[in-house]
Amino acid sequence: MPLIEFSHKLVDRGFKITFVNTEVIHERVVAALSNKGQYEEFINLVPIPDGLGAEEDRHFEIVKLLEIMGKVMPGHLENLIQKINESNNDDDRITCIISDLHMPWAFEVAKKMSIPSAAFWPASAVLLALYLHIPKLIDDGIITADGDLIKNQMVLLSPTMPAMSTAEFSWLCLGQTVALQKAVFNLMFQIPRAVKLADFHICNSFSELEPSGFSLIPNLKPIGPLFASSRLAHFWPEDSSCLSWLDQQPARSVIYVAFGSITVMDKQQFDELALGLELCGQPFLWVVRPDLVNGVTGTYPDGFEARVAARGRLVGWAPQREVLAHPSVACFFSHCGWNSTMEGVSNGLPFLCWPYFADQILNKSYICDVWKIGLGLDPDENGLISKEEIKSKLTGLLGDEGIKGRTLKLKETGMNNVNIGGASSLNFEDFVQAIQVK
Template sequence: MKNYHVLVIAYPGQGHVIPLMDVARCLTSNGLKVTFVTTEAIHKRLMCAWSEIDDTNDLMQMVSIPDGMQPRDDRDDMAKLFQTMSQLMPSKLEKLIEDINKANNEKITCIVADYCMGWVSRVAKKMSIRQATFCSGSAALLALIMSVQKLLDDQVIDRDGVPLKYQMVQLSKSMPLMDPAKFTWECIGDSKASKIMFNHAILQGKEAAEAADRIICNSAMELEPGAFALFPKILPIGPLLASNKFRKQAGHFWSEDATCLEWLDQQPVSSVIYVAFGSYTIFDKNQFEELALGLELTNKPFLWVVRLGTSGSTEYVYSSGYVERVGTRGKMVSWAPQQDVLNHPSVGCFISHCGWNSTMEGVSNGVPFLCWPYFADQFLNASYICDIWKTGLGLNKDDTGIVTRLEIKRKVEELFSNDIFKQNELHVKEKTMDSVREGYSSDKNLSDFIDWVKKGNENAPASEN
């Protein structure tokens, strides 16, 4: 039996590593060897968070390459990180592949790369290795990236991605309306950084999509028919959390606090507000306090992931007497086993930043949303939830840019009192989960993709050496 060796390389972000780890585990469960590549900084965090990687067996090895940043640099500065990665990592990746091929009979036969890392396609072409691009976000996000030239031609944006028209854009009739001021690269709040993001991340994503032999996406045909009709090359294989056969999700940067599951066991069915904002969202002191007081005003039990840095510092300062007032009605943890939480019958609402992983997990478990997007593609995902699927409500900011405690209370009451959101969510869940059943769209696409990987280096691109 021939051994196949796939190199999987992830952008160094929590929302990118987890779904690509799901892809890698799908590959190993089908007998393919995988070398999973992350940056040195992320590799260290992964190893600290895991005592072991469940169920990956000896078919997966974890390796790292430097990202070009200095030890004390801020790796949350994505604009700078994209620049340094693009400059240093191509040569490091090429050297890694050369070393693997020299040391092994099982040479790298395929690369699966994150869509944010378009430079990987150049390495793959140079080394005559077939490449697949993986989109950890929605198909609509990738459709937006692949439509950049049309947006330029239509003078919606300029050559730096700066909006020229402030009117809603719709790529197809069944896709969400998009505000150019909230395109994925325009949500940083810094015009210089936005230009860097556009010229590195977005144009690299376009390059990755155009160069790839295959494009796979953690989505489902039933969720985004318009995006898949617009770009048939994008193949949905999700939701990956339902596709993989492993009990525990891998790839977290922080250790999970499982005590929240015991707390959930004590709560009534569909009563709990689950609050989590992913790995990047940071609130200032005022917004942090409004959120805390808003949760208190709901008079409902809540589970709140208060991640290090969420309040804008390394210390979390609740208002005087807050912890005593909410008592056991509130459970605060630093990181939660989110898939298990959303699958728990006590959870009735998900206050979310609407990252795509969280969106897919909420949809797959039938939990209605209160949407609080922060940046990047989260606004687009919130549009799906509120406008297309109608499975949640948006939280609106006041004139000072704050989501107030009263807004939180009002929207929680509206969501819990109106069964239509839960009914819509259960309908979307049923259609989405059907897609991963044997012989259905996502399952078939994943099987076809694995068969394609197993074809080895047939029809590989010509080497430029």
């Protein structure tokens, strides 16, 4: 999402974009497009293979996928660029490679082909600072060379940064699959080299949001908040009818519930969530993906849909940008992915935080403990988030004027950054000037 929005910003400045995805993600994005053909002249969506067969499940084969992508995709990317650059149209030549830092091999390709490259970091600056500190964490005896935790403790990456729990290291927050933890850590271990190879470094954040993170990475330039639009990128067709439903609700009354594109929960936890929303008594808009409950749909508690019909709206996928900006929305019940975090902050919304995995746990700690614009949920002795806990925290969040005030202040700061003359706006202009072919 942020890369697509960044692409649109570049198109607005006269660039042409070749947007490269894996074949599987490309197919999902194209299938969900609501504006087919509208941007084809300026943004060309192109797929390359990821190394797995079409019949292989990317969720169940994630370890294999992470290992094979770095071996297979560089060659396909290089061939794609050569094909484009050997065409007769000089206007279509690739003059800069902008890559997600999670694809470190892309910078090897850029260096090999003598093309300037920009590292785009789609998560928090604090998370990148953590990854760049991996060699020191190993030297200090905090983790092993394989990323295993030697001792559970609090660490301080810098004197100005809040202490971080080693339990929140993102590669350790991926469930109990050791193989997956190691595969992700191996990928993170490559990021420092990718940072050194890149000519430019940009991210979707703003300086006041994570000052200590940016102080550790002085060449990382924030250009956010980027507003993830629905112009090109989403995984499911959006149900825009929920916007007219929002129009009918009182101002600042609706709880918006959305846990991103990956979160999965079991049936018992799903039922507690549904019943918690019912107990709260507030209007709610809940994004229930087709695969939210272990791939099963239509699994609501008995009678739930009928009981909440007058004040609850259930959709498969929502136009999140428009929903979060709607005046009837009171708070964001979120998994705390960085994209959603930035979107909620940009709209001045309090958060009820339910992180699922990886960096979402770290983001939640910043939302609740550093920025103080949200509340977390406490599981019971069985690890279940109960309906009573959900009701209690939602009621507390909606009644907390201090949180509301801080969210609005943070929104104002973010908007000042992207307005003309703001720090993020100036960073973007500097980047545009640097990559323009003279």
